[in-house]
Amino acid sequence: MAIIFHEDSGEFHIYNKEVSYIIKILDNKQLGNLYYGKKVHDKKSFDYLLEGKLRPLAAYVFEENYSFSLQYIKQEYPSYGTTDFRYGAIEIKQENGSKITNFEYKSHKIFKGKKQLEGLPSTYVEADREAESLEIILYDSLIDIELILSYTVYDDLPVITRNAKVINKSKNSIVINKAMSACVDLPDCNFEMVHLAGAWSRERYIKCKRLDQGIQGIYSMTGTSSSEHNPFIALKRQNTDEFNGEVYGFSLIYSGNHLEQVEVDNHDMTRVLIGIHPDTFEWKLHQGEAFQTPEVVMVYSDGGINKMSQAYHKLYRTRLVRGKWRDRVRPVVINNWEATGMEFNEEKILSIARTGKQLGMELFVLDDGWFGNRDNDKAGLGDWYVTNYNKLPEGIIGLANKIEAMGMKFGLWFEPEMVNKDSDLYRAHPDWILATPGRRKSHCRNQYVLDFSRNEVLEYIFNLMEKVLGEAKISYVKWDMNRYITECYSIAKNADAQGKVFHQYVLGVYNLYERLISKFPDILFESCSSGGARFDPGMLYYAPQTWTSDDSDAIERLKIQYGTSLVYPIISMGAHVSAVPNQQVGRITPIETRANVAYFGAFGYELDLNNLSDNEKKKVRKQVEYYKAHRQLIMNGRFYRISSPFKGNITSWIVVSEDKREAIAAYYKVLNDTNKGYKRFRLKGLDINKKYIINDNENEVYYGDELMNVGIVIDEENFCAKGVDFSSMIYYLKEFSEK
Numbered sequence: 001m002a003i004i005f006h007e008d009s010g011e012f013h014i015y016n017k018e019v020s021y022i023i024k025i026l027d028n029k030q031l032g033n034l035y036y037g038k039k040v041h042d043k044k045s046f047d048y049l050l051e052g053k054l055r056p057l058a059a060y061v062f063e064e065n066y067s068f069s070l071q072y073i074k075q076e077y078p079s080y081g082t083t084d085f086r087y088g089a090i091e092i093k094q095e096n097g098s099k100i101t102n103f104e105y106k107s108h109k110i111f112k113g114k115k116q117l118e119g120l121p122s123t124y125v126e127a128d129r130e131a132e133s134l135e136i137i138l139y140d141s142l143i144d145i146e147l148i149l150s151y152t153v154y155d156d157l158p159v160i161t162r163n164a165k166v167i168n169k170s171k172n173s174i175v176i177n178k179a180m181s182a183c184v185d186l187p188d189c190n191f192e193m194v195h196l197a198g199a200w201s202r203e204r205y206i207k208c209k210r211l212d213q214g215i216q217g218i219y220s221m222t223g224t225s226s227s228e229h230n231p232f233i234a235l236k237r238q239n240t241d242e243f244n245g246e247v248y249g250f251s252l253i254y255s256g257n258h259l260e261q262v263e264v265d266n267h268d269m270t271r272v273l274i275g276i277h278p279d280t281f282e283w284k285l286h287q288g289e290a291f292q293t294p295e296v297v298m299v300y301s302d303g304g305i306n307k308m309s310q311a312y313h314k315l316y317r318t319r320l321v322r323g324k325w326r327d328r329v330r331p332v333v334i335n336n337w338e339a340t341g342m343e344f345n346e347e348k349i350l351s352i353a354r355t356g357k358q359l360g361m362e363l364f365v366l367d368d369g370w371f372g373n374r375d376n377d378k379a380g381l382g383d384w385y386v387t388n389y390n391k392l393p394e395g396i397i398g399l400a401n402k403i404e405a406m407g408m409k410f411g412l413w414f415e416p417e418m419v420n421k422d423s424d425l426y427r428a429h430p431d432w433i434l435a436t437p438g439r440r441k442s443h444c445r446n447q448y449v450l451d452f453s454r455n456e457v458l459e460y461i462f463n464l465m466e467k468v469l470g471e472a473k474i475s476y477v478k479w480d481m482n483r484y485i486t487e488c489y490s491i492a493k494n495a496d497a498q499g500k501v502f503h504q505y506v507l508g509v510y511n512l513y514e515r516l517i518s519k520f521p522d523i524l525f526e527s528c529s530s531g532g533a534r535f536d537p538g539m540l541y542y543a544p545q546t547w548t549s550d551d552s553d554a555i556e557r558l559k560i561q562y563g564t565s566l567v568y569p570i571i572s573m574g575a576h577v578s579a580v581p582n583q584q585v586g587r588i589t590p591i592e593t594r595a596n597v598a599y600f601g602a603f604g605y606e607l608d609l610n611n612l613s614d615n616e617k618k619k620v621r622k623q624v625e626y627y628k629a630h631r632q633l634i635m636n637g638r639f640y641r642i643s644s645p646f647k648g649n650i651t652s653w654i655v656v657s658e659d660k661r662e663a664i665a666a667y668y669k670v671l672n673d674t675n676k677g678y679k680r681f682r683l684k685g686l687d688i689n690k691k692y693i694i695n696d697n698e699n700e701v702y703y704g705d706e707l708m709n710v711g712i713v714i715d716e717e718n719f720c721a722k723g724v725d726f727s728s729m730i731y732y733l734k735e736f737s738e739k
């Protein structure tokens with residue numbers, strides 16, 4: 001890994017053994033991009049990659065020079081105008097009304113390691129040798145504004161991270177209308193754009209479309225990263241598949257409004273812009289102030305989409321997630337939401353917990369409904385204390401003690417960002433919600449969004465949560481967020497600060513998280529947002545796992561978990577076995593298949609365990625044992641998607657330990673068929689020279705190359721629920737050593 005500056009040519013070469021990224025100081029002192037892709041040897045200059053040509057209608061920067069037009073030059077952080085007519089990465093409105101900027105190279109720093117972003121989540125290093133960073137300082141002398149573009153290259157991953165920072169050095173204020181985290185100009189447009197789209201209960205379905213001239217993109221203006229569009233896109237070649245071909249991934253470490261825009265111009269150049277959505281953003285920057293964009297993580301893979309995903313998995317699992325739970329296996333959870341909703345009492349809760357304990361589960365999570373006047377979704381949010389002693393006679397402290405006394409850990413649900421009108425909080429502070437004065441206040445699920453851009457609001461919620469978490473024995477927190485933000489207006493702010501509120505809200509969420517995780521470092525946090533509406537890298541920085549979706553049906557989950565795995569490590573996905581008929585889709589699936597899907601995540605149960613038959617309980621006990629036996633492998637192994645639920649009746653995947661000595665492969669068959677043909681299941685990621693024994697059966701020993709090239713012969717006789725729909729099979733492979 002290295003970052004080299006060639007002074008004579010004014011070129012920076014950022015590279016490691018996998019990728020190269022080459023930046024040039026252009027003749028007008030702005031920054032151009034010469035190359036981004038598979039690693040190439042370093043040279044003093046790649047000047048020949050700078051393209052310039054006389055073209056009709058083009059505007060040129062210098063007099064008597066008919067080739068230097070920014071419209072045709074690949075740039076690092078362009079702005080609209082001064083010869084470029086495409087969308088830019090930055091727009092600053094100045095005192096005289098002009099939006100034209102000219103950021104010229106001033107200086108740079110190259111250093112080992114990586115800096116953290118202030119107040120924002122970002123990837124990190126544990127030792128300086130893990131990465132090298134470059135900061136390029138650009139300066140617009142007319143308006144006295146500095147722009148710092150930061151780059152980090154990791155040593156052992158095909159990853160480059162980027163962010164931008166604007167500093168106002170002048171006496172005048174400016175208004176930033178747009179500040180993207182990164183712009184990447186690529187020299188051709190032979191790509192397909194892959195992204196993760198969905199809605200509540202069907203989050204992160206994989207979508208893929210060919211790039212075409214003009215604008216294409218995805219976004220969220222919901223105040224969250226959203227279930228509609230995850231803050232991620234990839235550009236892949238048409239023939240790229242899971243294991244072959246080029247793909248560029250762009251993932252934004254942010255939990256609020258975002259935009260991922262791809263523009264193909266009329267000379268087939270591709271411009272990728274990624275960052276905070278400019279339409280809901282306007283940031284007035286006074287003298288001496290700075291604005292920091294979120295970080296974007298760019299992965300280049302020449303080995304297909306799986307290789308890209310594995311880079312994201314490793315980076316996010318080990319250098320984005322923090323705290324004690326980063327490296328700890330996750331407890332097997334039993335959550336009461338799908339069993340009871342808000343209608344429960346202590347006796348009911350204890351009876352589920354007791355059975356959970358008997359079946360080997362380790363942590364009971366009390367979901368929504370324990371606080372204030374919360375018997376339905378019209379009341380209680382904001383009152384994070386027990387008032388209904390009919391439900392919980394000894395409050396949370398008493399319940400937590402009883403669960404701990406069983407030998408189980410206790411977890412609790414919160415929705416800190418919200419308030420119901422029927423609550424002590426709202427009665428005391430009706431002006432603490434986001435709403436436009438004089439206009440109707442829109443609700444969703446009868447709830448309103450607290451103004452987390454205000455410190456007094458954060459302070460109040462922090463104090464309530466701190467009290468509960470400090471008084472009772474609580475080992476886990478599920479932090480939910482069940483509505484989008486509309487009419488984002490803060491009455492505590494002036495007119496010219498309203499454009500900041502969406503972003504400041506997100507910073508408020510991060511701030512509260514940071515305070516709580518610092519104060520309670522032993523608590524495992526799981527983020528949630530009506531299922532997976534805020535499943536993003538920003539959240540993972542604070543909470544190592546996220547509730548993946550409110551759809552807990554195993555067959556629906558195949559798509560959701562498969563799609564989510566494009567970017568996110570499987571251990572970050574909360575995955576529970578629930579009751580049948582399934583609450584969301586009414587489907588009846590075998591209990592084995594439900595577990596076989598949920599194993600590939602942070603595993604647990606979400607049903608009334610007392611309604612299970614004795615036979616089902618026996619199976620559940622075995623499932624819990626199975627997960628415990630293999631959770632280290634599931635958490636730390638390399639995950640390979642093999643066949644896609646978006647493409648056919650079969651879904652399959654495998655997780656292989658780093659040393660390739662063990663693996664778990666799963667094969668799911670959605671609909672049954674008749675008069676079946678023979679099938680082989682070809683595995684991935686094994687050691688070709690090792691012999692593996694399957695499911696501890698000494699008659700089933702095969703070489704790695706055999707399992708990957710020939711495959712396991714599928715014998716449906718061994719499937720759970722053979723002969724019906726929704727069957728599946730799990731194969732545990734272990735290196736076989738001859739006695």
Ligand code: DGJ
Binds near residue numbers: 413528529531549550
């Ligand atoms: C939405 C979450 O996704 C569910 O798991 C549950 O916690 C409910 N909210 C509770 O209101």
